[in-house]
Amino acid sequence: MNQFSEILEVTSPFSLALTAGTLAYFQGRVGADSFENGVYRRALDTDEGMALLSIRELGHVDAPRLELTVSSENLVRSDAQLVVDTCRHMLGAEVNLSTYYDAVTDDPILATASKTLRGLHPPRLPTVFEGLVFAICGQQVSSIVARHIRTLIVGKFGRPMTVDGVIYHSFPSPRRLLDAGLEGLLAVKLSRRKAEYILGIASKAVKGELEIKTLTTLSNEQIVARLDAFRGIGAWSAEWVLLRTIGRQDVFPAGDLALRHILSERYLSGEKVSESEARRFAKRWIPFRGLATAYLFATERLRPRGRSSGKRSP
DNA sequence: AGCCAGGCTCTCG
């Protein structure tokens, strides 16, 4: 095992706790992501093996200094650039939050969120394949169920790697999910339909039809149209990829039930909002609708919901 | 116990 470290360039303000915390649901391990004791970690497959990324904050929100440490059997420092690029992509490192914050000062909800969530960059998943699989897992079911299934997929089919006595799993490659087959995917509590969707997407991925570099050259509408043509992918899932993998900053997934619920509670005193009403409402946030979406979801996550879940005694 | 969750496809009128 060898290790090397690099400093990641990020645009200030930047909060690792909020940005990585969003990936890992703020604390602990979820799927391929973990955020514990101030360190964000993720295992990645590489050409010849695996690498564990560990990112920590050495500075602070307004003078960020992020240190990336790469642990790997086969990577050496000269291979670092690809890993550094992946990290910066995942952390939304280049996103300039200041212009967004300036734009929403007249919106009481988002202006408050700008303060409590200062430095939250919208995080991204590393590949289109992972984004699509995550979206499929999230279709229709509650976010708790989706999270559970994603964690099962990673734990069961991701490649394992042990570092300092701890086992990490990468998000499974398309090949590995194809090998898992229908039975394997049914075993992680996916419906038969969703398992079929994922296998279909995986076979497209191994044929090289999901290259992120190809997609990023296209417009939002073109990307949605292309992804929407895949079986199992509709507008909601395509927009999810646009936001959470490609990282576009002016996308508003008006079909999202939870987002409409937030809109209704925060802005419309509980009145129900249809998809088209939500889309119309969100026009006020152009050209930052994606950032507004990320901040709305994040405030909702931070808000204490439900009561004390005291499930101690059996 | 049911009903609903950060949808989508397929099948019928």
Add this chain to the structure above:
DNA sequence: CGAGAGCATGGC
């Protein structure tokens, strides 16, 4: 075409 059933699972 539009409407509606069906889907797996965890919480409430």
